[in-house]
Amino acid sequence: MQIFFQQVINGLSLGSIYALLALGYTMVYGIIKLINFAHGDIYMLGAFWGYYVINVWHFNFMLALLSAMVVCGICGVIIEYLAYRPLRHSPRITALITAIGVSFFLENGMAYLFGSNARDFPQVVKQVNYDIGGVRISNIQLEILITSCVLMLILQLIIKRTKMGRAMRAVSVDNAAAELVGVDLNRTISFTFALGSSMAGAAGVMIGLYYNSIDPLMGLTPGIKAFVAAVVGGIGSVPGASLGGFLIGLLETLVQSIGLSAYKDAVVYVVLIVILLIRPMGIFGKNVKEKV
Amino acid sequence: MKRKMIKKIMGFGTAMLVAGMLAGCSTAKTASKGNAAGKTIKIGVNMELSGAAAGYGNSQKQGIQMAVDQINKNGGINVDGKKKKVSLIIRDNKTSTSTSASVAAQLVNKDKVNAIVGPATTNAGTAQIPNITKAAVPSVSPSATDPNYTLQKSGKVQPYVFRACYQNNFQGSTAAKFAYTNLKAKRVAVLADNSSDYGTGLAKAFKKAYKGKIAASQYFQEGDKDFNAILTSFKNKKIDAIYAPGYYSEIGLIVKQARQAGINVPIIGSDGMADPKLAQIAGNENATNVYYTTPFSTRVANQNGTAKKFMKAFKEQYNEEAPTFSALAYDSVYMIKKAIENEKSADSAKIAEGLTKIKNFDGVTGKITIDSKHNANKPIVVETLSNGKVSAATEIK
Numbered sequence: 001m002q003i004f005f006q007q008v009i010n011g012l013s014l015g016s017i018y019a020l021l022a023l024g025y026t027m028v029y030g031i032i033k034l035i036n037f038a039h040g041d042i043y044m045l046g047a048f049w050g051y052y053v054i055n056v057w058h059f060n061f062m063l064a065l066l067s068a069m070v071v072c073g074i075c076g077v078i079i080e081y082l083a084y085r086p087l088r089h090s091p092r093i094t095a096l097i098t099a100i101g102v103s104f105f106l107e108n109g110m111a112y113l114f115g116s117n118a119r120d121f122p123q124v125v126k127q128v129n130y131d132i133g134g135v136r137i138s139n140i141q142l143e144i145l146i147t148s149c150v151l152m153l154i155l156q157l158i159i160k161r162t163k164m165g166r167a168m169r170a171v172s173v174d175n176a177a178a179e180l181v182g183v184d185l186n187r188t189i190s191f192t193f194a195l196g197s198s199m200a201g202a203a204g205v206m207i208g209l210y211y212n213s214i215d216p217l218m219g220l221t222p223g224i225k226a227f228v229a230a231v232v233g234g235i236g237s238v239p240g241a242s243l244g245g246f247l248i249g250l251l252e253t254l255v256q257s258i259g260l261s262a263y264k265d266a267v268v269y270v271v272l273i274v275i276l277l278i279r280p281m282g283i284f285g286k287n288v289k290e291k292v
Numbered sequence: 293m294k295r296k297m298i299k300k301i302m303g304f305g306t307a308m309l310v311a312g313m314l315a316g317c318s319t320a321k322t323a324s325k326g327n328a329a330g331k332t333i334k335i336g337v338n339m340e341l342s343g344a345a346a347g348y349g350n351s352q353k354q355g356i357q358m359a360v361d362q363i364n365k366n367g368g369i370n371v372d373g374k375k376k377k378v379s380l381i382i383r384d385n386k387t388s389t390s391t392s393a394s395v396a397a398q399l400v401n402k403d404k405v406n407a408i409v410g411p412a413t414t415n416a417g418t419a420q421i422p423n424i425t426k427a428a429v430p431s432v433s434p435s436a437t438d439p440n441y442t443l444q445k446s447g448k449v450q451p452y453v454f455r456a457c458y459q460n461n462f463q464g465s466t467a468a469k470f471a472y473t474n475l476k477a478k479r480v481a482v483l484a485d486n487s488s489d490y491g492t493g494l495a496k497a498f499k500k501a502y503k504g505k506i507a508a509s510q511y512f513q514e515g516d517k518d519f520n521a522i523l524t525s526f527k528n529k530k531i532d533a534i535y536a537p538g539y540y541s542e543i544g545l546i547v548k549q550a551r552q553a554g555i556n557v558p559i560i561g562s563d564g565m566a567d568p569k570l571a572q573i574a575g576n577e578n579a580t581n582v583y584y585t586t587p588f589s590t591r592v593a594n595q596n597g598t599a600k601k602f603m604k605a606f607k608e609q610y611n612e613e614a615p616t617f618s619a620l621a622y623d624s625v626y627m628i629k630k631a632i633e634n635e636k637s638a639d640s641a642k643i644a645e646g647l648t649k650i651k652n653f654d655g656v657t658g659k660i661t662i663d664s665k666h667n668a669n670k671p672i673v674v675e676t677l678s679n680g681k682v683s684a685a686t687e688i689k
Contacts, residue, residue: 003528010520108342116346118541120572129552136554211517213545213573217344221515256521262486262511 002134007257008250013141013210015249016148020203021226022233022241023155024196030172030236031192033092037099038079040223041106042197046072046204047121047214048110054122061124061209065147068205069198076197077190085186103223110216118215121208144206151202152242155195159238164191172236221265225252228272234285243283326428327404329638332379333369335360335628336405338395338420338431340412343387344514347541348412348617351567352434353382354610355621356409362605369629372636385411389419396420400427406640407431407628409621414438414489417453425452430644432456432627434620437463438489442666454647454666456624456657457563460490463585463672464497466688467535467560470583470674472503474686475558477532479507483522483546485538486511494537494562507531516542519549526555533557539564544573551578558583566616566675576680583674585688586616587657602656616657623655627662 021043028036046068053059053067083102087095128139159165167188170178179185207222208214225248233244248268255264275282327334337356340349360378363369368377381403385392392411399405400423408424408431411417417436424431432454433441439459442450471477480502485491491511499506507529510522523546526534534550536543536559543565550559551574561584571579602622606614630653631646632638650662658670676684 003524006524006527007521010518010524014518014520111342111346115350116342117350118347118544118569118573120569123575127552129554136552138552207517211545212548212575213517213541215347215515215541217515218517221513253521256510257525259508259510259525261522265513 003257005133005135007253009135009137009141011250011253012246013144013249014253015246016145017203017207017222017245018226018229018248019242019245020148020151020199021222022229022245023152023199023238025227025230026233026235026238026241027168027192027196029230031168031189032084032088032095032175034084034095034099035227036084036193036196037096037223037227038083038102038106039196039200040219040221040226041103042072042075042079042219043200043204043207043222044110044214044216044219045075045106046201047208047218048114048204048216049201050205050208051119051121051214054124061205064124065202065205068201070201072201072204073194073198076193076200079197080190080193085189107216107220114216116216118213121212121214123209123212125209140210144210147202147206151199152238155199156238158195164188168192225268228268230282231272232275232282234282237282237284240282240284326640326642326644327400327406328640329371329376329406330404332377333371333632333638334379334381334403334405335625336399336403336408336429337380337382338385338392338399338408338410338416339382340387340410340416341382341384345387345413345416348435348539349384349387349410351615351617352410352412352621354606355434355614355618356380356382356625358606358609358618359622359625363625363629369632369638371632371638376638381405385416387413387416389415392416392419393423396423396431400424400429405429406638407631407643409434409624409628411436412617414441417441421450421453425450427640428452428644429640430454430628430631430647432624432647434624435617438493449665452644454627454662454668456620456627456655456660456668458587458670458672459667460493461497462667463562464494464537465501466672466674467494467537467562467585468498468501468503470585470686470688471533471535471558471560474674475533475560475583477558478504479529479531480504480533480535481508481510481526481529481531482506483510483512483519483526483534483536485514485542487514488538490562490564491538495535498535498537502535504532512538512542512546514539514542517545519546520553523550523553523555527553531557534559536560537562537564540567540570540573544570547574547582548578551575551580556581560584563587563616568613568615571677571680574680579677579680582677584677585672585674587620587670587672596656596658598654599656619656623657623660626655627653627660 024039049068049071050064054064083098129136167183170183171188229244229248230241233240252264255267360380364377368375383395385395412435414436417433430452434456436455437460439461442453482495484495536546543561558581563586565584566586603614631643635642635646653660661669663669674686675682
């Protein structure tokens with residue numbers, strides 16, 4: 001039983017990272033129907049930013065986290081402005097391929113500039129393990145869980161309660177109509193990218209602290225898994241992405257705990273295929289008919 | 293009309309280009325076999341400088357560069373009484389098998405190199421074999437460890453393929469012996485890197501040679517960061533040790549997460565761990581009771597003149613402790629130098645012949661003898677880490 005709860009804790013801390021990343025995918029998809037494959041690499045940028053400011057400017061963890069969110073938000077806006085905005089009216093596949101291109105650019109650009117070695121992330125928070133009935137949980141795991149839940153709540157509030165959030169929802173339903181009633185399309189899309197990317201930035205810094213190892217390719221696999229999480233939860237749905245993230249994290253942990261670690265990635269992709277076959281709109285997704 | 297013309301010309305140009313490239317791929321025919329030496333001795337480097345294995349590739353590049361700089365500073369290689377300088381041609385294979393094959397073709401056909409150092413990984417290394425064999429140019433890989441790497445499908449040895457490192461069977465069985473005899477571990481969990489021939493090969497060799505019980509056997513992928521689930525599942529298996537063959541980037545994390553999960557049994561690994569970065573990633577307080585098999589020990593190195601000089605020069609040039617990969621790459625270059633001096637010729641076919649005859653060569657990573665299967669035989673040691681520092685080195689016979 002202890003082992004079981006321990007595995008649940010492991011799964012939740014892994015899942016909260018996927019959830020934070022999945023939010024970015026889902027919001028961008030909801031608004032401009034683009035799967036932003038460069039999203040995982042923004043998470044890598046966040047981790048490197050955290051590494052830099054903690055080592056060079058001696059930021060504390062919170063400050064590093066917040067500054068990484070701001071920097072990644074700006075990066076997201078720049079990427080949108082330079083790479084995706086000129087393609088707004090081209091076929092979707094063009095934007096998709098561009099996203100993959102941006103992803104390669106960020107990965108190899110960082111590898112070129114800073115080398116592709118794994119680096120050790122500065123340990124600014126001393127790890128303390130708590131033992132609750134034989135289940136070990138560290139303060140860092142708790143911090144990740146709490147921070148990601150708080151960020152998800154804030155995000156939900158922004159989307160539901162603010163004017164910008166209303167504009168985002170309007171654009172995601174029908175961007176032409178939203179523009180007609182006075183929503184500034186470009187500003188709304190930029191804002192969405194900023195929000196999603198800042199979540200990724202926060203995830204990057206937390207992962208850096210948790211695993212103590214960052215490298216330019218670190219965003220690749222988590223990025224794809226978070227994409228699966230977003231699809232499982234229902235792409236376009238914010239609560240769906242959070243739930244999907246936790247589900248994928250728990251699933252991966254479960255598969256490894258029963259001794260099938262060699263297949264852990266395969267299982268995640270099988271889930272993607274099954275969901276796409278049985279319930280393509282995901283758990284929380286609405287089945288919206290596309291107008292022709 | 294005009295536009296159509298331009299299009300036609302462009303199309304023709306592209307066709308010509310493609311044709312040119314294809315022509316470049318075919319083997320150049322020369323009168324004698326292989327690439328003859330010119331004014332300088334050309335050494336090509338087919339290396340993983342970007343992509344997944346770039347960390348190892350770049351370490352090796354440093355070792356190669358340092359070896360060549362030293363040789364040139366001392367006037368070059370003595371070829372039958374005449375000193376010839378070495379020129380390096382470094383090309384990136386991006387950790388991709390197809391790029392490795394085309395890089396090899398470029399090196400042997402266009403650059404006309406006399407010998408190749410690299411690639412770092414078995415997969416990329418195997419991909420270059422057809423091209424270098426056609427051109428009769430030998431290659432020395434610093435770190436391709438798969439037992440079959442130097443062999444043809446029929447079991448005969450590949451005439452132009454050499455390596456400067458151990459092959460997996462030797463290292464895996466040594467670790468098994470060490471775990472059973474020295475550590476008295478009766479139940480071992482194996483946790484291996486599933487994404488490289490290196491990890492799976494070592495795991496296989498270990499399992500075959502280990503006399504105790506394999507209590508659990510799990511795999512991870514290169515680039516994985518979370519091992520908590522696997523390690524938690526080891527907890528109720530009553531294990532005495534963990535055998536984790538792989539590279540420092542992942543094993544460092546395994547060591548860290550195992551210790552944090554309260555698993556304090558010995559962790560045994562392979563020479564992919566022999567890097568100061570392991571302790572940095574794991575954290576010094578966690579890197580205790582950690583063992584790995586390695587040809588190159590900084591402690592043993594202090595008793596070996598060649599290695600001592602190398603360590604000092606490396607630290608001066610790059611301002612860090614020399615990783616194993618740099619040492620192996622450094623040895624690869626000097627093995628080629630030795631072959632040239634012995635054969636009194638820098639023609640590529642002659643170098644291949646010379647490499648087969650290397651015996652008791654005084655390398656940084658020990659006394660190297662090339663056996664009939666082109667493997668590098670040299671003594672093996674098990675290093676012990678305590679608090680992130682190497683505290684003991686045991687020679688295993």
